[in-house]
Structure formats: C-alpha cells, structure tokens
Amino acid sequence: xxxxxxVKVVPDGQLRLDPQxxxxxxxxxxxxxxxDVNAVEEALKLKEAGSxxxxxxxxxxxxxxxxxxxxxxxxxxxxxxxxxSDEAAAGSDLVATSRVLGAALERESADLVxxxxxxxxxDGAVLWAAVADRLQxxxxxxxxxxxxxxxxxxGKRQTEYGYDVLEAPLPAVIAVSxxxxxxxxxxxxxxxxxxxxxxxxxxxxxxxxxxxxAGEAGSRTEVYALGDPPARGDTVKxxxxxxxxxxxxxxxxxxxxx
Amino acid sequence: MKFLVFLEHHExxxxxxxxxxxxxxxxxxxxxxxxxxxxxxxxxxxxxxxYGATRVHLMDDALLxxxxxxxxxxxxxxxxxxxxxxxxxxxxxVLSADVAAGLAARLDAGLxxxxxxxxxxxxxxxxxxxxxxxxxxxxxxxxxxxxxxxIRSGTFEPAESAGTVEVEKFESRLQDFSLAATMLEQAHExxxxxxxxxxxxxxxxxxxxxxxxxFALVEELAKALGGAVAATRAVVDAGxxxxxxxxxxxxxxxxxxxxxxxxxxxxxxxxxxxxxxxVIVAIxxxxxxxxxxxxxxxxxxxLHEIVPKLTELVRQRKAA
Ligand SMILES: Cc1cc2nc3c(=O)[nH]c(=O)nc-3n(C[C@H](O)[C@H](O)[C@H](O)COP(=O)(O)OP(=O)(O)OC[C@H]3O[C@@H](n4cnc5c(N)ncnc54)[C@H](O)[C@@H]3O)c2cc1C
Ligand SMILES: Cc1cc2nc3c(=O)[nH]c(=O)nc-3n(C[C@H](O)[C@H](O)[C@H](O)COP(=O)(O)OP(=O)(O)OC[C@H]3O[C@@H](n4cnc5c(N)ncnc54)[C@H](O)[C@@H]3O)c2cc1C
Numbered sequence: 001x002x003x004x005x006x007v008k009v010v011p012d013g014q015l016r017l018d019p020q021x022x023x024x025x026x027x028x029x030x031x032x033x034x035x036d037v038n039a040v041e042e043a044l045k046l047k048e049a050g051s052x053x054x055x056x057x058x059x060x061x062x063x064x065x066x067x068x069x070x071x072x073x074x075x076x077x078x079x080x081x082x083x084x085s086d087e088a089a090a091g092s093d094l095v096a097t098s099r100v101l102g103a104a105l106e107r108e109s110a111d112l113v114x115x116x117x118x119x120x121x122x123d124g125a126v127l128w129a130a131v132a133d134r135l136q137x138x139x140x141x142x143x144x145x146x147x148x149x150x151x152x153x154x155g156k157r158q159t160e161y162g163y164d165v166l167e168a169p170l171p172a173v174i175a176v177s178x179x180x181x182x183x184x185x186x187x188x189x190x191x192x193x194x195x196x197x198x199x200x201x202x203x204x205x206x207x208x209x210x211x212x213x214a215g216e217a218g219s220r221t222e223v224y225a226l227g228d229p230p231a232r233g234d235t236v237k238x239x240x241x242x243x244x245x246x247x248x249x250x251x252x253x254x255x256x257x258x
Numbered sequence: 259m260k261f262l263v264f265l266e267h268h269e270x271x272x273x274x275x276x277x278x279x280x281x282x283x284x285x286x287x288x289x290x291x292x293x294x295x296x297x298x299x300x301x302x303x304x305x306x307x308x309y310g311a312t313r314v315h316l317m318d319d320a321l322l323x324x325x326x327x328x329x330x331x332x333x334x335x336x337x338x339x340x341x342x343x344x345x346x347x348x349x350x351x352v353l354s355a356d357v358a359a360g361l362a363a364r365l366d367a368g369l370x371x372x373x374x375x376x377x378x379x380x381x382x383x384x385x386x387x388x389x390x391x392x393x394x395x396x397x398x399x400x401x402x403x404x405x406x407x408x409i410r411s412g413t414f415e416p417a418e419s420a421g422t423v424e425v426e427k428f429e430s431r432l433q434d435f436s437l438a439a440t441m442l443e444q445a446h447e448x449x450x451x452x453x454x455x456x457x458x459x460x461x462x463x464x465x466x467x468x469x470x471x472x473f474a475l476v477e478e479l480a481k482a483l484g485g486a487v488a489a490t491r492a493v494v495d496a497g498x499x500x501x502x503x504x505x506x507x508x509x510x511x512x513x514x515x516x517x518x519x520x521x522x523x524x525x526x527x528x529x530x531x532x533x534x535x536x537v538i539v540a541i542x543x544x545x546x547x548x549x550x551x552x553x554x555x556x557x558x559x560x561l562h563e564i565v566p567k568l569t570e571l572v573r574q575r576k577a578a
Binding site for chain 2: 162221240
C-alpha cells in the first residue's frame with residue numbers, strides 16, 4: 001500500500017497580497033502549511049502500524065523553492081517528495097490546482113491520499129473534494145479519528161450537527177482535522193537523512209497537462225479589486241510586561257464589562 | 259440573472275443559512291430557484307417558497323438519504339446541464355463546501371469561497387469577501403458559467419415572504435464512486451451540556467491551553483466573572499472539552515457582552531461563532547495570531563501567567 005500526502009508551502013509569518021498581481025506575496029520565508037503536518041503525521045502513523053504500507057510520498061504543487069520547506073516532511077519520516085512546479089502555473093485557482101494535483105496523484109496511484117485541514121493562506125478547506133472528483137475516488141473530509149481495516153477506512157468527523165462516522169473503501173481521499181494527532185518533531189537524524197531522500201520536481205509537461213489548463217489561463221475565478229477592511233474604532237494590542245492582567249481589568253471597567 | 263440555491267437540511271428542517279442565501283439572491287432581483295436533494299424531503303419545498311424560491315428542483319431518492327457530498331455532485335451536474343443557471347449559491351457548511359468544490363472540478367467552473375456579500379455591478383455578479391484573517395477586502399468574480407459561490411456561514415438572515423413555489427422533479431444517474439463512501443453513524447444534535455448561548459460572559463479556551471487539565475484556568479476565570487466556558491473545535495475534536503461548549507461554524511453562535519479568548523488563534527471558522535460579542539479580549543503568545551485582527555483588547559503573552567492573575571484580580575474586585 002502506498003500513501004500520498006498533499007501539502008502546501010505557505011508564507012511564514014504575516015500574510016500580504018501583492019497589490020500589482022493581487023496574488024499572495026510569496027517572496028519571503030516559506031514554511032510547510034501547519035495543518036498539513038497533521039496529515040504527514042497520520043500517514044507515518046499508518047505506516048508504523050501496518051506492515052503493508054510501503055511508502056509515504058509527499059506531493060505538492062507550487063513554486064520550486066518550496067522544496068526546502070517540504071523537507072520537513074522527509075525529516076519526520078516520509079520517504080519521497082514530488083513537487084510540481086512550472087512558471088505557467090502561477091495564479092492557479094481551485095479548478096486549475098485540482099487538475100494539476102489530480103494529474104500528479106494519478107501518476108502516483110496511491111491507495112490513500114491524505115489532505116490537511118486547510119491551507120493557512122487561502123483558508124479554502126475545499127481542495128480535497130475537487131481532487132477526489134478528478135480522481136473519481138470516495139472522499140471523507142474533516143476526519144478527527146481515522147482507522148483502517150480490511151481495505152477500508154473509517155473516519156469520525158464533526159459537522160454542524162455533531163459527530164458522524166463514515167466508511168470508504170480504498171483507494172480513497174481523506175482530509176484530516178488539526179486535532180487528529182500531535183505531530184512529532186523531526187529528529188536530528190531525520191533532518192540529516194532528509195536531504196538524501198528522493199526529491200523529484202516535475203513540470204506541467206511531465207504530467208501531460210497543457211499550460212493553458214493551469215495558471216491563470218486554466219483558472220475560472222478572478223480578483224477585481226482589493227481594499228482595506230472597515231475601520232475598527234479604538235482597539236488596543238499590547239505586549240505583556242507583567243501588568244497585562246491589571247490592564248485587562250482596567251479596560252473591562254471602562255467598558256462596564258465587569 | 260438566474261440563481262440556483264443549494265438547500266441543506268437536517269432532521270426535516272431546512273438549514274437557516276441556506277434560507278438566508280435564498281433571501282439574498284431574491285434581493286438581487288433575479289430569478290431564484292433552489293435545489294433540494296434527499297430522501298422523503300418533498301415537504302420542505304414549501305418552506306423554501308416562503309423564503310424566496312419560486313421553483314424547487316427536487317431529487318428525492320433513497321440513495322441521497324445520507325448527507326454525503328459526492329452523489330450530490332452527480333445530481334447537480336445533471337441539473338445544471340439541463341437548465342441554464344448564471345450562478346449556483348451555497349451557504350458554507352461541511353457538506354456544501356465538499357459539494358461545491360466537487361462540482362467545480364466536475365464542470366471546470368469557478369468557485370469563490372468565504373463570500374460575505376454578493377452584488378450585481380454593471381450587470382456582472384461580484385463576490386465580496388474579507389481574506390487573510392479578514393485583514394484585506396477583495397472583490398472577486400468568475401470567468402465561466404455557472405458561477406459557483408460559497409457564502410460564509412451566518413452571513414445572511416432569512417427573510418420570510420409570501421411566495422408560492424413550483425416543484426419540479428428530476429432524476430440523475432449516480433456514479434459508482436460517488437456511492438462508495440457510506441455513513442455508518444449520523445450526527446444528532448447533542449443537547450446535554452452547558453448552555454453557553456445565554457451567558458453574558460463567555461471565557462473560551464483553545465489549544466494554547468496546552469492540556470485538557472488546563473481548562474481549569476478558563477473555568478476559574480469564568481466562575482469569577484459569572485460566565486460560561488467555551489472551546490474551539492481543535493480542543494473538542496481532541497476530546498479536551500465537550501462539543502456542547504464549542505463556538506464556531508460547526509458549533510454554537512454566541513453574542514455575549516464579553517468574550518475572552520485564551521490561547522485561540524482566531525480562525526475564520528471560530529470567528530463566525532463569536533463575532534457578535536460586544537467586547538472581545540484575546541490573550542495569545544503569537545503577535546501574528548488572526549484573533550488580534552478583531553479583538554478589542556489584545557494581549558500578546560503567556561496565558562498561563564496572565565489568566566490566573568486576571569482571575570485573582572476579578573475575585574478581589576467582586577469581593578470588595
Ligand atoms: C487569499 C486567497 C483566497 C483565495 N480564494 C480562492 C477562491 O475563492 N477560489 C479559488 O478557486 N481559488 C482561490 N485561491 C487560490 C487557492 O489558494 C488555490 O486554488 C489553491 O491551490 C487551492 O487551495 P485551497 O486554498 O483551496 O486549499 P485548501 O482547500 O484550504 O487546502 C486543503 C488541503 O489541500 C492541500 N493543498 C492545498 N494546496 C495544495 C497544493 N498547492 N499542493 C498540494 N496540496 C495542496 C493541503 O493538504 C491542504 O491542507 C485563493 C488564494 C488566496 C491566497
Ligand atoms: C469546515 C470547518 C469547520 C470548523 N468549525 C470550527 C468551529 O466551529 N469552531 C472552531 O473553533 N474551529 C472550527 N474549525 C477549525 C478552525 O479552522 C481552527 O483550526 C481552530 O479554531 C483552531 O483552534 P485553536 O485556536 O484552539 O488552535 P490553534 O489554531 O492551534 O491555536 C492555538 C493558539 O494558542 C496560542 N498559544 C499557544 N500557547 C500559548 C500560551 N502559552 N499562551 C497564550 N497563547 C498560546 C498559539 O499562539 C495559537 O494561536 C473548523 C474548520 C473547518 C475546516
């Protein structure tokens with residue numbers, strides 16, 4: 001059995017949009033989307049629990065420099081990374097991203113495809129459903145507890161009405177919640193070993209995806225304009241110097257909230 | 259403009275947010291139709307009529323009994339293939355987000371999510387939304403039809419009108435892979451547990467508490483203030499605190515006079531459950547945490563230091 005984990009590399013720290021392109025500014029430091037670390041951890045747990053899991057492969061679509069951030073997954077214990085990167089792919093929306101990622105996953109033909117809870121930059125929390133449709137595989141999203149038996153997976157997950165339990169036969173697509181596990185920290189040995197593990201970069205052409213089907217050309221949404229949020233009135237944000245509790249009390253008294 | 263609104267329902271009641279979206283579509287002055295998918299749900303069509311729909315497309319099929327997204331994508335593909343809609347609107351939920359995204363891939367149709375408003379400008383549909391933790395406002399659009407949109411939960415209030423509704427039945431062949439996932443247990447509202455909706459003061463704890471035992475810090479502060487305790491999904495999913503206390507998209511919506519968030523990052527899905535609070539205080543050690551974008555009083559610091567001190571000071575005040 002093979003497990004593929006889809007991860008996104010996102011900007012580290014404060015997010016901002018480039019006013020020119022209206023796209024996210026990805027020029028600064030980048031990091032593995034924290035929500036995806038849970039998906040990596042879950043894959044490693046499944047590998048450790050079942051002798052039939054041969055490989056955990058990390059799959060991402062994004063700028064080439066993302067490879068460095070993806071090594072964290074290798075350092076945690078994943079076996080291999082595949083990064084799809086192409087100049088023509090910048091500005092891909094859900095339609096384009098799911099097409100490209102779908103093609104990369106098709107090539108891997110993993111038995112289980114895992115996603116994280118959401119991308120910390122775009123907050124879509126939707127990509128898995130588009131990819132599951134492209135792959136024509138059953139889907140369970142928002143999974144807080146995952147188990148496996150006889151070629152099937154069970155997922156317990158929260159909806160607006162409480163907790164459901166769903167079952168899907170493999171091959172399947174699963175998106176996990178941020179509380180499904182406590183991700184491990186990479187060991188020093190893991191970090192040292194990560195660089196030597198296979199790291200493949202693919203272009204759209206390698207996947208047989210037409211450049212016109214990715215990037216802005218392959219996208220179906222657009223951003224017309226960006227603006228500032230409405231003014232918020234008086235707000236306070238301060239660093240605790242030991243007196244924060246007193247200051248909160250003063251504030252609550254002013255607001256007659258105490 | 260012709261709209262199709264996806265109607266979500268649970269235990270024979272139409273979900274309030276989808277009725278709100280119906281009303282919004284009606285206010286834009288187009289034709290407003292709705293789609294109802296399920297088993298034994300025909301009776302709900304009339305309710306949709308009272309909230310703005312003029313026609314309800316109904317697929318009533320035992321295979322649609324469980325609220326699973328993939329067969330719904332098949333049904334919607336059939337419906338929008340037979341009829342022309344300019345836009346298909348969804349009130350965001352766990353189910354509808356998966357339906358909308360699956361449909362986007364199926365049709366290669368653009369999907370804009372997290373919208374907090376819709377407008378028709380120069381004859382064009384424009385979606386409005388705050389993004390990046392609500393620090394930027396964007397106007398977004400679509401380059402193909404139908405335009406798919408997910409509306410942020412809790413955005414539009416339903417508006418009752420005196421409309422009648424026509425019901426039109428349709429059928430669709432559901433794909434094998436769409437029926438492969440099945441529901442073993444379906445959620446029911448859990449009514450036991452504390453009621454947090456009526457409290458004037460809510461003290462909420464998130465993963466920053468570090469362990470379930472540390473909920474005691476939040477409980478002590480809530481007790482001192484005479485308030486209730488709430489939690490984020492992350493800690494509820496992890497089993498640290500009961501679901502009944504959860505605030506957010508898939509939990510409760512509260513609007514107390516005072517909301518104190520301790521060790522909560524402030525994700526949008528949490529915000530939608532507490533943004534109506536009069537005064538929001540946040541304690542978080544990360545200065546970039548999104549919660550600071552909407553807290554009235556934010557403290558960057560360690561909750562383990564601050565919360566016990568705060569509890570003590572409040573106790574002293576109340577005793578004096
Ligand atoms: C502020 C902002 C708003 C946006 N709004 C829209 C919009 O309304 N509509 C639209 O079509 N596009 C939008 N985009 C573009 C969108 O980010 C891309 O389409 C993206 O690749 C899809 O990610 P998502 O946000 O849906 O990810 P999510 O659905 O939030 O991600 C879920 C999971 O998918 C996996 N994943 C996400 N991205 C990748 C990737 N590149 N490679 C591998 N795995 C991945 C991860 O496991 C992640 O946890 C927006 C981008 C930004 C920055
Ligand atoms: C479809 C969907 C529905 C959802 N519904 C909900 C919902 O109803 N309610 C909800 O809450 N979430 C919901 N979520 C999840 C949401 O996106 C977030 O993942 C979740 O709210 C995060 O919870 P948290 O703030 O407790 O944890 P985290 O995001 O992990 O935040 C913990 C915070 O604690 C801070 N911290 C750590 N240590 C300390 C310390 N010592 N002192 C002070 N601060 C500290 C950290 O800086 C961090 O900001 C939903 C997600 C999806 C995709």
